[in-house]
Amino acid sequence: MADTKLKALEQSLQAEAEGLKALERDGQKAQQAQQQFIQQQNENQMVLKELEGLQEDSAVYKLIGPVLIKQDLVEARSNVKKRLELISGELSRIDSQLKNVAKEGQRKQQQGMKMQQELQKLQQANRS
Numbered sequence: 001m002a003d004t005k006l007k008a009l010e011q012s013l014q015a016e017a018e019g020l021k022a023l024e025r026d027g028q029k030a031q032q033a034q035q036q037f038i039q040q041q042n043e044n045q046m047v048l049k050e051l052e053g054l055q056e057d058s059a060v061y062k063l064i065g066p067v068l069i070k071q072d073l074v075e076a077r078s079n080v081k082k083r084l085e086l087i088s089g090e091l092s093r094i095d096s097q098l099k100n101v102a103k104e105g106q107r108k109q110q111q112g113m114k115m116q117q118e119l120q121k122l123q124q125a126n127r128s
Contacts, residue, residue, distance in 0.1 A: 009118060016112045041088070048077065
């Protein structure tokens with residue numbers, strides 16, 4: 001009976017370790033996405049700064065595929081501001097996701113340590 005409990009605990013511990021590895025992979029993916037959004041945010045902030053410095057009668061062009069299309073300055077500013085809002089929203093979402101991953105990771109680590117302690121106790125009891 002102790003052997004079956006020992007094996008079940010070992011399997012649970014293995015499953016917990018695999019879950020922790022999956023969480024780490026999710027966290028790494030989220031960090032990569034966060035870095036990309038931060039880069040996009042920086043680029044768009046630079047573009048907005050340049051657009052803000054232009055005079056109202058300045059010509060602004062937007063690259064669509066291989067073609068430059070003339071765009072209204074007010075519309076260009078509005079588009080960049082909207083893009084920055086969307087990026088900020090995504091960064092907030094990713095930040096929340098990273099916090100949840102870290103919290104769940106800590107919980108899984110604590111659970112794994114408890115399982116390891118219980119496993120050691122069972123192994124010691126079997127030796128006696």
